Amino acid sequence: xxxxxxxxxxxxxxxxxxxxxxxxxxxxxxxxxxxxxxxxxxxxxxxxxxxxxxxxxxxxxxxxxxxxxxxxxxxxxxxxxxxxxxxxxxxxxxxxxxxxxxxxxxxxxxxxxxxxxxxxxxxxxxxxxxxxxxxxxxxxxxxxxxxxxxxxxxxxxxxxxxxxxxxxxxxxxxxxxxxxxxxxxxxxxxxxxxxxxxxxxxxxxxxxxxxxxxxxxxxxxxxxxxxxxxxxxxxxxxxxxxx
Numbered sequence: 001x002x003x004x005x006x007x008x009x010x011x012x013x014x015x016x017x018x019x020x021x022x023x024x025x026x027x028x029x030x031x032x033x034x035x036x037x038x039x040x041x042x043x044x045x046x047x048x049x050x051x052x053x054x055x056x057x058x059x060x061x062x063x064x065x066x067x068x069x070x071x072x073x074x075x076x077x078x079x080x081x082x083x084x085x086x087x088x089x090x091x092x093x094x095x096x097x098x099x100x101x102x103x104x105x106x107x108x109x110x111x112x113x114x115x116x117x118x119x120x121x122x123x124x125x126x127x128x129x130x131x132x133x134x135x136x137x138x139x140x141x142x143x144x145x146x147x148x149x150x151x152x153x154x155x156x157x158x159x160x161x162x163x164x165x166x167x168x169x170x171x172x173x174x175x176x177x178x179x180x181x182x183x184x185x186x187x188x189x190x191x192x193x194x195x196x197x198x199x200x201x202x203x204x205x206x207x208x209x210x211x212x213x214x215x216x217x218x219x220x221x222x223x224x225x226x227x228x229x230x231x232x233x234x235x236x237x238x239x240x241x242x243x
Contacts, residue, residue: 002126002127002147003121003126003127003128003129003145003147004126004128004129004148004149005103005129005131005142005143005148005149005151006018006128006129006130006131006151006161007130007131007132007133007143007150007151007152007153008130008133008152008154009132009133010132012153012155012158013153013158014101014130014153015034015037015101015130017130017153017158017161017165018032018034018130019034020162020166021128021162021165022034024166025097025173028096028097028169028173029094029095029097030052030095030096030097030098031052031053031091031094031095031098032051032052032087032088032091032095032097032099032100032101032128033049033050033051033052033083033099033100033101034048034049034050035047035050035059035102035106035107036048036050038058045061045062046058046059046062046064046073047059047060047061047073047106049080049083049084051084051087052099053087055083057079057083058076058079059076059079059080059106060073060074060075060076060106061073061074068109070106071105073106075106077109077110080109080110080112080113081110081113084110084113084116085110085113085116088100088113088117088120088124089116091120091124091125092119092120092123092124092125095125096125096126096172096173097125097126097127097128097169097173098120098125098127098128099127099129100117100127100128100129100130101129101130102129102130102131102132103117103129103130103131103138103139104131104132104134104136105134105136121142121145121147121148126172128165128169146240149190149232149235149236149239150235150239151165151235160231164227164228164231164232167224167228168232171228181213182210182213182217185206185209185210186210186228186229186232189203189206189207189210189229189233190232190233190236193236193237193240194236194240196241207229207233210225210229211225
């Protein structure tokens with residue numbers, strides 16, 4: 001799948017996960033931003049928009065006197081229109097992976113930001129994004145795309161998801177041609193799962209071939225197939241062929 005959408009309730013660790021994933025890709029062309037909490041005396045007072053280039057801009061605060069109200073906060077939409085949109089536009093041109101944390105009510109109160117995100121999903125690099133569980137029309141449309149893999153995040157699976165996605169992103173950015181060849185083979189299987197035309201037996205044959213290719217290329221890493229691909233294929237079956 002080209003894009004990953006990590007979905008979970010507030011406070012489950014989505015931002016922490018994206019921070020760790022982006023930091024692990026040192027040397028790979030990544031871009032994007034995090035939405036980080038601003039706390040004062042242990043109380044959450046607002047949110048920073050933190051591009052991966054090191055800047056930090058105040059996006060929302062309880063004490064803002066103007067801006068779009070989202071819950072107890074007011075949002076400075078101009079931060080989205082200028083800083084966030086420019087990061088996305090830059091990533092479309094130059095990045096290999098774009099991190100977007102997060103796509104929620106606060107961020108989507110900017111039509112300009114929403115259009116930039118749509119452009120990135122349509123024509124940009126691979127995207128790793130986070131979202132809450134709210135039923136927002138824009139998010140619902142993203143979740144129905146066939147190039148978007150949904151990854152539910154919970155307290156029970158956080159460690160396993162981080163390990164899997166770290167390995168997958170490293171494989172995506174790898175310069176080793178053997179790794180790239182396995183990645184292309186796995187991508188073809190994902191396309192077969194998503195397509196309603198491919199028969200289950202044909203998909204299973206291709207999965208067996210991938211297992212054998214991994215065993216030949218990395219005989220000392222027999223757990224690689226399970227870590228990189230089995231969870232991915234299983235989620236796609238549930239997402240697109242659950243019936």
